[in-house]
Amino acid sequence: MSVLTLSAVHAKYTLLETIRIPISIIGTLVFPTLSLLFFVVPQASISQDPLYATQAVISMSVFSVMVGNLFSFGLGIAESRAKPWEPYLRTLPAPGIVRVLGHILSTGLMSLLALVPLLLVGGLLTAATATPAQLVFGLLAVAVASLPFALLGICVGYSMSMKAAIAVIQVTFFALAFGGGLFLPPILFPDWLNAISQFLPSRMARDFVIWAVEGGELAPLTWIGLAAWTIGLLALALVLFRRDEGRRYR
Amino acid sequence: MSTLARLDGVSRSYGAVTAVDNVTLEINSGEILGLLGPNGAGKTTLISMLLGLRRPTSGRVQIFGSSPVDAASRRFIGSTPQETALPETLRVGEVIDFVGSHFAERASTGALAEEFGLTDLLRRQTGALSGGQKRRLSVALAFVGNPKLVLLDEPTTGLDVDARRTLWDALRRQHNAGATVVVTSHYLEEIEALAERVVVMGQGRVLADDSLQGVLDRVGVRIVRLDSPDPIAVAALPGVVRHDSGTYFVNDSDAFLVELVRSGLAFRDLTVRGASLEEAFLALTEVAA
Numbered sequence: 227m228s229v230l231t232l233s234a235v236h237a238k239y240t241l242l243e244t245i246r247i248p249i250s251i252i253g254t255l256v257f258p259t260l261s262l263l264f265f266v267v268p269q270a271s272i273s274q275d276p277l278y279a280t281q282a283v284i285s286m287s288v289f290s291v292m293v294g295n296l297f298s299f300g301l302g303i304a305e306s307r308a309k310p311w312e313p314y315l316r317t318l319p320a321p322g323i324v325r326v327l328g329h330i331l332s333t334g335l336m337s338l339l340a341l342v343p344l345l346l347v348g349g350l351l352t353a354a355t356a357t358p359a360q361l362v363f364g365l366l367a368v369a370v371a372s373l374p375f376a377l378l379g380i381c382v383g384y385s386m387s388m389k390a391a392i393a394v395i396q397v398t399f400f401a402l403a404f405g406g407g408l409f410l411p412p413i414l415f416p417d418w419l420n421a422i423s424q425f426l427p428s429r430m431a432r433d434f435v436i437w438a439v440e441g442g443e444l445a446p447l448t449w450i451g452l453a454a455w456t457i458g459l460l461a462l463a464l465v466l467f468r469r470d471e472g473r474r475y476r
Numbered sequence: 477m478s479t480l481a482r483l484d485g486v487s488r489s490y491g492a493v494t495a496v497d498n499v500t501l502e503i504n505s506g507e508i509l510g511l512l513g514p515n516g517a518g519k520t521t522l523i524s525m526l527l528g529l530r531r532p533t534s535g536r537v538q539i540f541g542s543s544p545v546d547a548a549s550r551r552f553i554g555s556t557p558q559e560t561a562l563p564e565t566l567r568v569g570e571v572i573d574f575v576g577s578h579f580a581e582r583a584s585t586g587a588l589a590e591e592f593g594l595t596d597l598l599r600r601q602t603g604a605l606s607g608g609q610k611r612r613l614s615v616a617l618a619f620v621g622n623p624k625l626v627l628l629d630e631p632t633t634g635l636d637v638d639a640r641r642t643l644w645d646a647l648r649r650q651h652n653a654g655a656t657v658v659v660t661s662h663y664l665e666e667i668e669a670l671a672e673r674v675v676v677m678g679q680g681r682v683l684a685d686d687s688l689q690g691v692l693d694r695v696g697v698r699i700v701r702l703d704s705p706d707p708i709a710v711a712a713l714p715g716v717v718r719h720d721s722g723t724y725f726v727n728d729s730d731a732f733l734v735e736l737v738r739s740g741l742a743f744r745d746l747t748v749r750g751a752s753l754e755e756a757f758l759a760l761t762e763v764a765a
Contacts, residue, residue, distance in 0.1 A: 232578065239566065239574045246565035246601070310561030317527040318578040319550040319621075468545075 229327070232320050236328025241335065254298070254336055258290030259343040265409070266352065273352040280355060281411065281436060283348035287341055287368055288431045289408040294337040295375040296382070296395050299329060303383025304391040307470065322467045330376050337372060338365065360439045367438030371431035371452060375402075377459035378427075384466035402428040427455045478505050480625045480656055481526055486535035487680075488521050495521040497680035498535070503625065503658060508651055510671025511660040512691070518680040519660040523629045526658075527555055539625065551579065554623030554655075556614045556631055564603030568594055568613055571602060572620055579621030592616035592646055608639040615643055619650055626650070628659045632666060644669050664695070697751040698729040702736075704743040713739060725751065 244250060266273055266282045273279050306312040315325065345361075348354045356364060378398070382391050403409055405419070406428025412420055423429045430451045437444040481503040488496040496518040503509055511519050524530045525537050528544035542549040562571055569585055576582040589595045592612045602610065611632065618626050631647070632640045647670060651657050661667050667674055667688070674691040676684040684691055701723050704710050711719040715732045718725040726732040729748045736743065 235574065235577045239563075239570065242570065243563050243565050310557045311563055313524075313529055314555070314557040314561060314617075316529060317550065317553070317555045318575065319547050319553075320578055321547040 229321065229324055232324045233327035233331060236320075236324055237331035237335070240328060240332040244332070244336070251336065254294055255340050255343060257293070258286060258340055259347050261289065262286045262344055262347055263351075267347070276353045276355055278411070279348070279352040280439065283345070283352065283354040284364065284435050284439060285408045285411075285432055286348070287344060287364075288371060288406075288428065288435055289403055290340055290344055291337045291368055291372040292375045292402065292408075292428060292431070293399050294340055295333060295372055296379045296399050298333045298336065299376055299379025300382040300391045300395045301388065302333070303329065303380060304386060304388040307384070308388060322464060326380060326463055326467060329380065330373075334369065334372065334376065338369065341365070341368065356439055364435055364439040367435040368431075371434045374427040374431070374452065374455040374459055377456065377463050380463040381459060381466055384463065384470050402426055405429070407432055425451065427452065430455070479503065480505050481539045482537075483522070483525075484536045484538075486522075486525065486532045486537055488518075488525060488530060488533050494680050496525070496532075499677075499680070499682055501675065501682065501685070503656065505624070505656050507673050508647075508657045508659065508671050510667035510674045510688070511658060511677060512662070512664065512667045512674055513660075513677035513683075514662055516679075517662075517677040519677055520629055521680075522677070523555075523627050523658070523660060526627055527553070551621075552624040554618035554621055554626040556618040556628050562602035562605075562610060562613060565601055567598065568600055568602060568605070569598035571613065572598075572617065575617050576620040581622045583620050583622055588616050588620055591619075591649070593642065608635055611635055611639070612643065612646075615646070619655070623655060626655050626657045628657065630660055630662075632661075632663075640666070668692070695751075697725050697727060698748060699751050700724045700726055700729055700732060700746070700748050702743040702746045704741060706741055709739070709741055710736065710743070 262283065266279070266286065271278075272282050349356075379395070382394055382398075386394065405423050406426045407415065407423060408428055412423055412429065415423060424447060430448045433445070433448045434452055437448070479502050483499050483501045486496060486499045487494065499518075499522065511522065513519050521530065525532055526539060526544055528546075528550060531545065537544060539549050540552060544550060544553075566574070568589075572585045572588060576585065585598070586595070589598055592615065594609070594613060594616060597605065597609060597613075602613065605613065611634070615628065615631050618628060628647075632643055635643065644666075647657060647659070657670075659666070659670055671688055674684070674686060674688050675682055676691060676695070684694055686694070697717060702710070703722060707719070707722065710716075711724065713732065713735045715726045715728055715735065716724050717727060724732070733748075
């Protein structure tokens with residue numbers, strides 16, 4: 227079997243495992259939509275302005291995919307490494323990339339599903355607008371821009387225990403969300419923060435998706451940076467996977 | 477007969493602890509090899525290196541002529557998780573299909589279920605299985621890819637006698653159908669029931685590598701306890717393998733008693749009993765050292 231077919235098989239059974247516990251999906255599906263309802267919809271100055279509202283919905287989409295990826299990859303992998311089923315899967319004749327791709331496909335699909343209620347609320351309760359073409363470009367861009375976070379989650383999952391992973395992910399997602407302008411638009415940032423922000427994958431993801439939906443200029447730093455984060459983290463994830471021998475105790 | 481797997485001077489340590497210590501071993505096609513040893517002897521570490529889960533600290537591990545770390549070399553190998561670690565929400569049939577999809581020539585789910593008595597359980601989620609049923613499914617997974625070499629780490633731990641015999645029968649049938657099997661255990665009974673060749677491990681080293689009968693003879697140690705004013709002289713009698721404050725390990729207790737009486741040495745409170753496997757291992761370790 228080819229690497230891609232096997233990855234799809236792994237994704238299929240990971241998804242099956244997840245959806246047999248429906249409550250775990252509801253969390254992923256509802257959390258981003260609630261964030262939009264609480265943080266954006268009540269503020270008329272943002273929610274009634276088509277440009278700002280659209281950007282806010284995009285920021286929330288990136289936030290949702292980022293948080294979903296960091297938590298489900300980071301915690302999911304850290305948890306399964308502590309169980310003996312994961313080491314067993316590693317004895318099967320499948321290269322490391324299959325397990326990583328399987329995780330990306332299954333969790334990625336769940337993250338994209340979480341965007342459905344988010345976009346519905348955004349479209350119905352705010353002034354955000356997008357043509358069908360813009361929507362399609364936006365979703366594709368979100369999928370691409372979510373890769374660094376998936377890989378970051380994978381790196382965390384393969385390098386530390388579950389408890390350490392929770393702490394690291396919480397700090398990381400908060401710093402990335404705030405620093406990347408997903409909570410407050412970067413236009414409100416002081417210059418020094420804006421300078422740092424430009425190098426964060428969350429800021430690059432936000433700018434990339436906004437460009438995909440609204441068009442305009444795409445700074446080279448944004449797409450080169452996204453590609454660099456993705457390639458760098460993929461390399462790191464593969465190294466960590468190959469080095470991993472299950473849970474380590476000292 | 478060809479060599480399916482080979483370990484060359486393999487050692488593996490975890491920090492300061494050496495789990496496997498300079499082991500050289502060949503696994504040949506067609507055999508059932510029993511890997512016998514007490515807990516902590518290094519059996520599981522040895523198996524996990526053959527499966528590519530762990531790398532040796534030094535030495536070389538090869539399966540089918542290449543490193544087990546390469547996924548392609550594991551195409552003809554089957555294994556079973558040591559703990560019953562099945563994904564609880566997946567159904568029995570789904571787990572078999574999932575594992576089976578990794579192999580080019582897989583056994584059909586129905587035939588495998590039949591073989592391991594899982595036919596009525598295929599639609600059941602694995603979380604709902606009993607301990608014995610989980611064990612049977614775990615062992616069945618080792619055979620789903622029609623492997624040439626099967627590595628089973630403690631396949632019957634925690635099973636009652638009936639369930640254990642059922643599994644042994646299934647293993648023998650698979651072996652007769654052409655699979656080479658390596659099975660670890662700390663039960664001599666299990667190794668006796670299955671293996672033709674036995675490797676005894678202790679403290680990370682190979683203590684004995686022999687036919688089943690050869691090993692049985694060597695671990696058939698008896699323990700003689702007695703009080704004597706001159707224990708050194710008693711220990712010096714022929715046939716004493718090892719001694720420890722009034723306890724003497726001997727190969728042949730009858731011959732030893734004859735020697736003891738002939739020697740004229742004073743003794744009292746004499747008892748003779750068979751050694752447990754653990755004690756027999758200890759005696760073997762001493763002889764090797």
